[in-house]
Amino acid sequence: MISRNPSLTDQVKAHIKEQIVNDKFEDGRIPPEAALAEGLGVSRTTIRDALAKLEHEGAIHRRQGAGTFVNKVGLQIKSRLEEIWSYEQVLQDHGYTPSVKVLSDELLPADDEVAEALGIAAGAEVVVIEKVFLEDDEPVVLTRNCIPAGLFEEPAHGRDDLPLYEFLEEYCDRRLTYYVSEIVPVAYDAAQAKKLGVKKGTVGLAFIELGFDQNNEAIVHATSFFRDDLLRFRIIRRKSGT
């Protein structure tokens, strides 16, 4: 029936997700795992892996002994904090048509905090790209990315408007795999407020984060500032055997 890559599990997941969003399951009840497995000609393990992913992102709810059900509340959640990858995508998910404006793209000596986080010498050069994401000329997100200059094999001319992970893949040959993000409430200073189109002192959310590549090396220090009146983040918090 199906080809590899994306994996069988991901194809099954997409298949079930599609049926969910198109409301194909009566009473919000999803068929038993055994029935799904037989119906799609795959093993129950594959079905379970797909359902586990759907449950994790809040689309379904499973109860041992009872069954698997569509989770209406979870389906409504846009911009799940732990899954944010590109701000263009976040804005699109909110129904906006996003655009991006590069405010600056400079080679600067790293300040101490950034240098330590990236594991480079204090004062070593970093490429600093400042961007703002807008919808209909209204700023929603302001970002500042610092990338060690040593990572570049050649100067990156003019493509600094690319999503960061594409930019890093293109010019540094590194794949961004995860961020460790600190969530900080801030009152915007004059400079930030101007770039975000709000009054000085307006309250907003900031991410201070470090991005790592496939070899678990820190490759980017990023700070992002958000318009709380235009974009809010949600997250599903579960009990977990830490």
Add this chain to the structure above:
Amino acid sequence: MISRNPSLTDQVKAHIKEQIVNDKFEDGRIPPEAALAEGLGVSRTTIRDALAKLEHEGAIHRRQGAGTFVNKVGLQIKSRLEEIWSYEQVLQDHGYTPSVKVLSDELLPADDEVAEALGIAAGAEVVVIEKVFLEDDEPVVLTRNCIPAGLFEEPAHGRDDLPLYEFLEEYCDRRLTYYVSEIVPVAYDAAQAKKLGVKKGTVGLAFIELGFDQNNEAIVHATSFFRDDLLRFRIIRRKSGT
């Protein structure tokens, strides 16, 4: 070797985690899955499930073809946003010795927002418990929980200082299984500032959230306010095939 409950997977996970934190693996390299499976007398699936959980919480890093490694950065993260369950635990993880003070415990008519979120009639009665969590008499977290009065089989006398999930299990016979949380930056008003021991207008983080039970029913509406100078949240953000 081992008994069920906690599951084999969780026992294996705890076993490996212990070796990680005690630095038993040379060069931060974790043995191949096949070796772990043979060594512990379990199947490779069980090992993989345990490693998947450890990777998800940031303790390890896996690379196809290369191996499995200890993730020093991830290990240092306390208070991972998506895993917070009791604030006592959060404060303990930060090395504080927490205490809790109940500010109020009343039966009130629900306001419209809370009533709609909980799916009860506007003005229906809710039990409202306001608590503050402290370390050395210094407030760190302020919470306000609203529980539909109809969930109580008997009045809950005096045990409102219990962690919320224990309280709900004890008096309402419901197990809190997950929260959907909205993350909001705020400037504290006079009343909030006084309870948190900060100046009016201080910036902080708030959670506005809805807690669900094992049957996916909303059972509690909660708001929490934090002292940003004493407690910060972190999260690992990964690419995920949504």
Add this chain to the structure above:
DNA sequence: AAGTGGTCTAGACCACTAT
């Protein structure tokens, strides 16, 4: 070429829920 993690299968049994 050897060794690693990633995907998938087929099947067994357990724990829990409904009726």
Add this chain to the structure above:
DNA sequence: TAGTGGTCTAGACCACTTC
């Protein structure tokens, strides 16, 4: 008691990294 999801096994093959 029947049916559901949860755990675990043993084994096959694939994709990728390392040497």
